[in-house]
Amino acid sequence: MSRRTSPLLALVVLATLALGACGANTERDASQQPQGATLRVTIGTQEFPEALVLGELWRQALAVNGYAVNLRKAVGPAEDLDQALRDGDVDGYVAYTGTVLSIVADQEVTGLDPTATYDAVRDYYEGQGMVVSEQTPFQNKDAIAVADAFAEDNGLSSIGDLGDLDSFVLGARPEFEDLQLGLTGLRDVYGLDNAEFVPAELGEQYAMLDDGDAQAVDAFTTDPQLSGGKYTLLEDPELLFGSQNVVMVVDEDKLASIDSEAFMNVIDTVNSELSEDAMVEMNAEVTDGRSESDVARSFLRRVGLMTPLRNR
Template identity: 35%
Template sequence: MRRRTLLTGTLAVAAAAGVSAATGSVAGTGPVITVGSKQFTESWVMGELYAQILTARGFQVVLKSNIGSADIIDRALRSRQIDLYPEYTGVILQTFAQPKHMPTTAHGTYLAAKEFEESRGLTLLTPTPFQNRNAVAIRTSDAREHRLRTVGDLRRMGSISYAEYPDNITGPLGYDAIVKAYGLSRMKVRPLNIGLQYPALKNGDVDAADVFTTDPQLRRYDFTILDDDQAIFGFQNVSPVVRRSLVEEYGTRLTEPLDAVNALLTEKAMQALNEAAAMMRLSPAKVADRFLRANDLK
């Protein structure tokens, strides 16, 4: 059967359902698997995708959404309150492993994260094609006028303003790090809460902005993402973190459905899923259900 990785048509109608991050369960009759997710829309949707595909394959799934930050959900996994959850490979290294030097490729990041997790009795399954990482966006008209391709090319625009969310100004992936890595001494920061950078950039209130690469707003505005050729943002593919004992017990019955879902999650697909949940106000459960059905997985 032909699979469609986007939700074209299926999610074109915005239902009057609010976004839900509640803890609940998904019906099933087989072995019990507890799936967790973090505290934002993309993680809720991926948690639902994992829970629903495993249910369709005969597991009895308990879904615990909105558990919390990386630190909190990691503790929940290691204390066996959950069995698996979606995590970003770069986050695993930056938050937990903290190597002296970060890998310089997406594959290298995945391998290093997997090696670290296996040292703790966990493992990673196949990662998604998409990454959700910080990036620098500009208006496409400016990119064309000034021939901008990389973040360093921003020097050609002279003095510019950069929208950054307050918590990230001094962080390793934020404004200060960008200025230092790319020598952008004439770039001034404008603190804006997450989400406000998009209308500010569109309206010309700022010249560039920190964005996340799967944000649905990137589908709606004529922006260009500049190449991070210094790789300061790292690599952030998503992989299910799962207790290794479960993989040994259930084998491909557990891993193949999760791998099948992850293989479909391109950047465009994840943007569409996020848009459906965050902007069209469909529940993550409904978004996941329609995506799996559209791709013949339910």
């Protein structure tokens, strides 16, 4: 038998070598452009509508850019999501910086502005083998709301101004009464000893303002009710309630395997578009019955993020 390689065999050998070279360069090529379903990631969210919208925004934007995303909705509160990430049940999750700092890291949040809070969260997670995205412009944090007319009649612009009233009724979820980031803190930081507390189920506090059953209520800064322009959020100059911007927290090892630069570019680009007004509007749409998936899709189309970022 001749020891020479036949032309057909030579072609087979060359093809095999070429395929082997492609396999060897898969990781390098993936760092240049996502490769579809091979880039799989699981993202977890909390249970309330805004967190579900955020998860959908990230999922859909990532999908457009070549990622296959499993969105695990309503995993639980921050501590449950953090544990799920540590256990490997999710690869990343929707996180609020102040909640991470106070609940997960057990650190003080009062007095910290968004930058200081973000830096503390990033430093905390760097020691845990996790990475955080850039934060959103919007915050969703506790605030004190009053009716526009009541604010105008009494010259109210900040929380401390409530101390000038003889007395006022404060409506809030029951646990707010004994929280440092609640009525206890309002008394300690702003001297609001003139507040009469009345418990209200979450979501009912705005009706208390409308009916005159309370003059001030605990609110969240992206509540859908704020889209109507009927209420004033009082400023919190002492930052009693800290800061609550949104980030993605993601496992460092997982991030390294799914093209970290491209992945974080998608998340950071979406986050940069999320103003407070945008989130109030999206929350209001979900409250009115539209699905979070449709709400997210419409927003991404509106800001031009339903096409791959490499095409921008």
